[in-house]
Amino acid sequence: MKIPNSFLVVAVAASIWLSQPILAQQxxxxxxxxxxxxxxxxxxxTVFDFIRASKEENQWRSVPWIPDLWEGIQISARTxxxxxxxxxxxxxxxxx
Amino acid sequence: MIIHKQDQEGSFFRKIAEQGHxxxxxIPTSTRQGLYIATAGGNLLSSRNxxxxxxxxxxIGRGLxxxxxxxxxxxxxxxxxxxxxxxxxxxxxxxxxILRETMRDLPREDQVRFETWRHNFDHVWLTxxxxxAFIPEALEPDFQYSVRxxxxxxxxxxxFVDQVKGEATPYRDSKVKNTVLNAxxxxxxxxxxxxxxxxxxAACSVPPSGEKNPYSxxxxxxxxxxxxxxxxxxxxxxxxxxxxxxxxxxxxxxEGTATYxxxxxxxxxxxxxxxxxxxxxxxENRIRPKFAGSRYQSASERQ
Numbered sequence: 001m002k003i004p005n006s007f008l009v010v011a012v013a014a015s016i017w018l019s020q021p022i023l024a025q026q027x028x029x030x031x032x033x034x035x036x037x038x039x040x041x042x043x044x045x046t047v048f049d050f051i052r053a054s055k056e057e058n059q060w061r062s063v064p065w066i067p068d069l070w071e072g073i074q075i076s077a078r079t080x081x082x083x084x085x086x087x088x089x090x091x092x093x094x095x096x
Numbered sequence: 097m098i099i100h101k102q103d104q105e106g107s108f109f110r111k112i113a114e115q116g117h118x119x120x121x122x123i124p125t126s127t128r129q130g131l132y133i134a135t136a137g138g139n140l141l142s143s144r145n146x147x148x149x150x151x152x153x154x155x156i157g158r159g160l161x162x163x164x165x166x167x168x169x170x171x172x173x174x175x176x177x178x179x180x181x182x183x184x185x186x187x188x189x190x191x192x193x194i195l196r197e198t199m200r201d202l203p204r205e206d207q208v209r210f211e212t213w214r215h216n217f218d219h220v221w222l223t224x225x226x227x228x229a230f231i232p233e234a235l236e237p238d239f240q241y242s243v244r245x246x247x248x249x250x251x252x253x254x255x256f257v258d259q260v261k262g263e264a265t266p267y268r269d270s271k272v273k274n275t276v277l278n279a280x281x282x283x284x285x286x287x288x289x290x291x292x293x294x295x296x297x298a299a300c301s302v303p304p305s306g307e308k309n310p311y312s313x314x315x316x317x318x319x320x321x322x323x324x325x326x327x328x329x330x331x332x333x334x335x336x337x338x339x340x341x342x343x344x345x346x347x348x349x350x351e352g353t354a355t356y357x358x359x360x361x362x363x364x365x366x367x368x369x370x371x372x373x374x375x376x377x378x379x380e381n382r383i384r385p386k387f388a389g390s391r392y393q394s395a396s397e398r399q
Contacts, residue, residue, distance in 0.1 A: 084133055
């Protein structure tokens with residue numbers, strides 16, 4: 001199905017327009033839970049889920065990273081494929 | 097870290113890095129962070145330090161184009177046997193537990209538009225002995241106990257560190273105070289599991305180091321601290337004497353900056369949160385904690 005460009009633009013604009021109040025509500029819920037000292041299970045879940053990475057934020061985990069460089073070298077040689085290396089001061093799969 | 101390893105793996109990385117975007121650089125720092133496309137023999141095909149998707153796809157395109165021209169010698173592995181540098185080898189503790197840590201700025205009541213998308217991760221390795229500190233001695237509703245303080249201090253020193261926007265150093269044991277973590281057996285769940293709640297506090301503070309950020313030239317003139325409440329929701333399986341859920345939350349205020357955590361313009365106090373969740377003990381999850389090393393491994397050992 002071919003989607004006209006104008007439809008797509010409207011959909012994106014709508015999602016931005018809708019997301020602002022939702023974000024504000026979410027932020028308010030987190031602030032209230034923190035202010036209340038996170039006493040209930042509901043408050044705990046509100047703050048805990050806010051901090052954890054969302055599905056979108058976790059998309060980079062869907063790449064089958066090889067955490068061991070030496071193992072990556074061996075696999076690259078065996079499969080005759082180039083290596084894509086992500087090197088950071090910390091562990092890229094952990095704290096960078 | 098890998099750049100300092102005195103073994104074949106370190107040599108490989110130094111070889112490609114010294115062909116790359118930061119080759120030979122020592123000022124403002126000697127970091128070699130970035131993305132590299134290379135052959136198994138250590139020939140660099142392309143590199144860049146970027147988080148911009150368009151630049152990454154450009155890097156991949158250049159790398160793949162260069163790959164078409166490599167000769168078979170360059171595809172051969174740099175080495176086969178690895179005599180790993182023991183100074184950088186950290187073993188996961190047998191019978192231990194892995195938690196994934198996520199840290200993030202919390203919303204600010206006085207700044208409606210404050211962005212909270214920045215976050216960072218770390219991994220916690222708890223030894224079997226440290227896990228045992230969370231296990232109740234009696235499984236009956238309202239049974240209360242305290243988690244050993246040295247275990248809480250380990251979490252505070254190495255994991256209640258503000259690294260949302262960049263790196264910071266851990267706290268020394270002497271800089272940690274108010275570490276209390278009380279546990280309460282709440283109720284029995286289906287399947288003979290038990291729900292346990294945690295309540296506690298921890299605070300850490302270091303005086304201004306006077307260090308200067310080499311990029312901005314800004315100097316650390318104020319103390320760096322966190323003052324946190326701790327809450328937990330755990331599910332304990334008495335049969336396997338293990339936890340099937342281990343949700344831990346620390347929240348409160350952070351203040352000050354470290355040399356590289358990019359807080360010079362946001363000194364606080366401002367709200368921050370740390371969330372910890374259980375990961376299955378599988379090889380792919382055994383990501384080394386940021387501050388893993390001898391001090392980390394022995395931090396909570398009984399005196």
